[in-house]
Amino acid sequence: MAEALKSGKGIAYIHWGNSWQLRSFRDFRHYIDDLIYIHDLPKVDLSSYAAVVMPDAMDAEAPRPYAGQLNAYLQCGGFLVVCLQGHADWLDIPGLEWTPGNCRDWLWWTKGERLEVRLSEPHHPITRSLPLSHMSWHWGGSYNVPQGACSILEIDDGRGSLFLDFPSLPGGGRLLLATLDPHSHNGQRFMPATTRFLQSFYPWLSSELGIVRPRRNRFTYLQCSHVPSEWHPAWIEESLGLAGFEPLFAPSDQLGPELLARTDTLYIPSSHDEFFLKSRAGELVAFLERGGNLIICAEPCQPWLPFMASFRAVPSRPFTNIKVRVRDDRFGIFSDLGEDFDSWQGIFGQYARGWSDPPADAIWLTDVGSERDPKPADWIWQYPTSSGRGGYVFMHNGDNMTRYPDHGPKKEALVANIAVALRKLSMGELLF
Incomplete structure (x- = not known):
């Protein structure tokens, strides 16, 4: 269970091994404490969780062997969330009836048309976090509204509800039941409304349960060289502070488990001791494995992390080779810094004169070198783990970035922009 919740109950996410489910878990892992394979349910005590989420993209028959356990969880006061395009007839809810059906035209959004759904009256409190636009794409059948249930979203003509809340079941349990499939399409990177749904839903669920999640705003600058401008570039504190970070400057000899436990994002400037950092590689990898983020400025001669490659310079002539060009700014790092x-x-x-080969699945952000043969000056990558909780690496193949840009309204804000992007990725506000 997540570190912040060791003293209390958290949220479990039951999956069937489907890639869309797993990708959505990875996106919103900040708000989920445990990932449970559905066929491992007999080994799990669900009563240890404040809520259990069963996402869509589940094989309709997969939950049936575990229906007794899931219903018992509800009957003993648990909070179960079920998304299923179909009838969850294994749920023990008296009077619940499902009717097959879908929207008139699931490509309505390409034709300037309106989807035939509306918020139920009176509006459910969840709609303060999830507006209608976050719940509008299509559906997989509809339910009636049994006694004791509250409808959240319904079909215009009153044919049924697409999202139900059973706030007080016998035994004190609670059920949220939807025929929407946000995890499927978010995991496919298809239909932006589904991503907005999950970006709203998971923070709401934590809040509804009284779970306070850390903001991942602890930024540590590793002091590696005693050159004054490298040791303590105090000017970055302003932009980091404005972005909500708590900057800490720590000498490199403090690098270890204690410092990393107090850090969400670790910044390593370009002038550093490769032998020393290699001696700490195991601790840095463990930091990434549990979700920590690294911003690395380096031109590696002796690569000191397992995924790191040696630096290679681009030809310095013509001079246009060393003009860095933005290639992919999907995370909004460079857009407000000026050309x-x-x-x-x-x-x-001085910003960058070469590159190092990125790992597979890294995203190449900026070009250096000739237009005909560009190389990656900056890249970003998520450290792969079996848990899906790996942190991110922003690799800058050049000088310390603290002084960039040196002009304009966003002077010296590049580091803060990168830190913000990594924080958003870690919290599901951006998707990798």
């Missing part, structure tokens, strides 16, 4: 963000006093080449 010449990589220049220093009008000179190019």
Whole structure:
């Protein structure tokens, strides 16, 4: 269970091994405490969880062998969330009836049309977090509204409900039941409304349960070189502070489990001791495995992390080779920095002069080198783990980024922009 919740109950997420379910878990892992394979349910005490989520993309028959356990969880006061495009007839809910059906045209959104759904009256409190636009794509059948249930979302003509809340079941349990499939389409990276649904739903669920999640705003700058501008670039504190971070400057000899336990994002400047960092590689990898983020400035000669490759310089002539160009800004890191963000006093080449090969699945963010043969000056990558909780690595193949850009309204804000992007990725506000 997540570190912040060791003293209390958290949220479990039951999956069937489906890639869409697993990808959605990875996206919103900040709000989920345990990942449970459905066929491992007999080994799990569900009463230890404040809520259990059964996402869509589940084989309709997979829950049936465990219906007794899931219903017992509800009957003993548990909070069960079920999304299923179909009839969850294994639920022990008297009077619950499902009717097959879907929207008139599931491509309505490409034709400027309106989906035939509306918020039920009176509006359920959840709609303060999930507006109608976050619940509008299509559905897989509809339910009646049995006694004791509250409808959240319904078909316009009153044919049925697509999202039900059973707030007080016998035994004190609670059930949220939807015929929507947000995890499927979010996991497929298809239909943005489904991503908005989950980005709203999981924070709401934690809040509804009284679970306070950390904001992942602890930023540590590792002090590696006693050159004053490298040791304590105090000017980055303002932009980090404005972005909600709590910056800490820590000498590199403090790098170890205690410092990393107090860090969400660790920044390593370009002038550093590769031998020392290699001696701490195990601790840095463990930090990534549990969801910590690394921002690395390096031109590695002796790569000091397992996924790191040696630095190679691009030809320095013509000079345009060392002008860095933004290739992919899906995370909004460079968009407000200005076109010449990589220049220093009008000179190019200090920001980056080469590249290192990124791992598979990394996203190549900026180009350096010739237009015909560009190389990745900056890339970002999620550290792969079996738990899906790996943190992110932002690799900058060049100088310390603390002084970039050196002009404009976002002067010296590049580091803060990167830290914000990593925080958003860690919390499901951006998707990798």
